[in-house]
Amino acid sequence: xxxxxxxxxxxxxxxxRGLKPEAQLSAATLFDLLKIAFxxxxxxxxxVALVVAYRRQKVAEAAQRVSERSEERAHWAEQRExxxxxxxxxxxxxGQLGHDSPAVRLAGVHALAGLADDAxxxxxxxxxxxxxxxxxxxPYAPDPGRDAAEDDRLTFAGLREVxxxxxxxxxxxxxxxxxxxWQGHDFDFxxxxxxxxxxxxxxxxxGEVSFRNATFCGREVMFWGAKFSGARVLFHEATxxxxxxxxxxxxxxxxxxxxxxxxxxxxxxxxxxAVFSDGEVSFPAVTFSGGIVGxxxxxxxxxxxxxxxxxxxxxxxxxxDHAMFSDGRIFFTRANFSDGQVSxxxxxxxxxxxxxxxxxxxxxxxxxxxxxxxxxxxxxxDVRLSMxxxxxxxxxxxxxxxxxxxxxxxIAAVPSSRDQEAGEGLVEDREERSE
Numbered sequence: 001x002x003x004x005x006x007x008x009x010x011x012x013x014x015x016x017r018g019l020k021p022e023a024q025l026s027a028a029t030l031f032d033l034l035k036i037a038f039x040x041x042x043x044x045x046x047x048v049a050l051v052v053a054y055r056r057q058k059v060a061e062a063a064q065r066v067s068e069r070s071e072e073r074a075h076w077a078e079q080r081e082x083x084x085x086x087x088x089x090x091x092x093x094x095g096q097l098g099h100d101s102p103a104v105r106l107a108g109v110h111a112l113a114g115l116a117d118d119a120x121x122x123x124x125x126x127x128x129x130x131x132x133x134x135x136x137x138x139p140y141a142p143d144p145g146r147d148a149a150e151d152d153r154l155t156f157a158g159l160r161e162v163x164x165x166x167x168x169x170x171x172x173x174x175x176x177x178x179x180x181x182w183q184g185h186d187f188d189f190x191x192x193x194x195x196x197x198x199x200x201x202x203x204x205x206x207g208e209v210s211f212r213n214a215t216f217c218g219r220e221v222m223f224w225g226a227k228f229s230g231a232r233v234l235f236h237e238a239t240x241x242x243x244x245x246x247x248x249x250x251x252x253x254x255x256x257x258x259x260x261x262x263x264x265x266x267x268x269x270x271x272x273x274a275v276f277s278d279g280e281v282s283f284p285a286v287t288f289s290g291g292i293v294g295x296x297x298x299x300x301x302x303x304x305x306x307x308x309x310x311x312x313x314x315x316x317x318x319x320x321d322h323a324m325f326s327d328g329r330i331f332f333t334r335a336n337f338s339d340g341q342v343s344x345x346x347x348x349x350x351x352x353x354x355x356x357x358x359x360x361x362x363x364x365x366x367x368x369x370x371x372x373x374x375x376x377x378x379x380x381x382d383v384r385l386s387m388x389x390x391x392x393x394x395x396x397x398x399x400x401x402x403x404x405x406x407x408x409x410x411i412a413a414v415p416s417s418r419d420q421e422a423g424e425g426l427v428e429d430r431e432e433r434s435e
Contacts, residue, residue, distance in 0.1 A: 086124055089115050097135055102158025106165060113169045117180040126185055132166050133188045140193045167197040174202035189214055200224040204231035212236045218243040223250055230255040235262050242267040247274055254279040259286050266291040275299045282306040289315040297322045308333030315340040323347045325376060330354040339364040347371040355379040366390045373398040
């Protein structure tokens with residue numbers, strides 16, 4: 001029936017209805033009818049194929065959704081099981097950290113570090129790191145000294161080993177090519193007492209590392225070759241009272257390192273041969289009242305290093321001897337030089353900017369002895385001179401070296417203490433020869 005309708009329709013399209021009936025159809029007309037019939041059959045077949053393909057796609061999509069749901073349920077079931085196992089291990093390791101025996105605590109430290117490596121989520125790893133850092137923040141009795149009872153000394157040595165082991169494990173996970181990296185996590189050392197510790201070659205690439213109110217006292221704390229490339233590392237109100245802290249050969253290539261209101265009252269803090277190429281290192285409202293802070297042979301090729309505002313140089317020695325200033329900015333804005341010594345001996349200024357805007361020189365010595373100025377800008381034009389003045393500045397004044405108005409010639413003529421000692425030695429030699 002359908003075929004008859006289609007044939008009649010085809011005849012109508014071909015204009016056959018208006019023709020007079022003939023006893024026999026021509027071969028051409030039959031051929032056209034056959035083409036129409038075949039086209040209709042092919043169209044029906046294509047339609048059927050489309051319907052079948054559509055239904056097959058729908059069935060496949062439904063199967064895919066079922067499979068995805070099954071996989072998701074399996075994933076969450078696996079995640080719950082892994083989290084449960086993690087929590088069980090976590091409880092055991094945390095319990096070991098509270099044990100009386102240092103040996104058991106050490107086992108707990110290693111268990112927590114391994115647990116952090118195996119953590120199924122970033123959040124659970126951060127929890128393990130937080131517990132390790134919290135242990136370092138716990139009250140820590142000072143070294144009882146050699147005169148203490150042997151049991152007390154052994155107990156202290158064991159507890160100190162636990163603390164130093166935590167620092168070593170953290171550092172291992174912060175180095176390049178660590179099997180499991182902890183870079184980018186937060187580390188809270190607020191109020192921690194550091195009587196030693198090794199952060200050599202650690203990479204601080206993101207996250208926040210806090211040494212707020214930390215105390216560095218005794219032995220060596222090493223940041224040799226550390227790389228600060230994006231993290232916020234904060235030493236706010238930290239105290240450097242004695243001992244030695246080394247940032248030697250460190251690379252400051254991004255991020256922010258701040259020593260806001262830190263106190264340097266003794267010991268040695270060394271940034272010798274460090275490279276400042278980007279980011280910001282700041283010492284605002286810091287007090288240098290003793291000890292030695294060294295930037296000797298450091299390279300300032302970018303970024304910003306700021307001893308501003310209100311940084312106090314009231315004792316000790318801050319050395320930029322042999323440092324290279326090729327770019328970047330160094331600020332001593334509103335700094336107060338009242339005692340001690342700040343030395344730029346043999347420093348090379350080839351670019352960048354170093355400014356002492358609104359700084360006060362009332363005592364101590366700021367020396368540019370044998371420094372060379374071949375580029376960049378060193379601005380002393382806005383300093384306040386009440387008693388002391390920078391010494392050892394070159395004569396004649398090179399371009400880029402700006403001195404206080406009206407006092408430029410006098411300041412440039414002031415010899416350094418080394419030059420004065422050398423001059424006194426020459427006078428003594430001449431007197432001896434004359435005698």
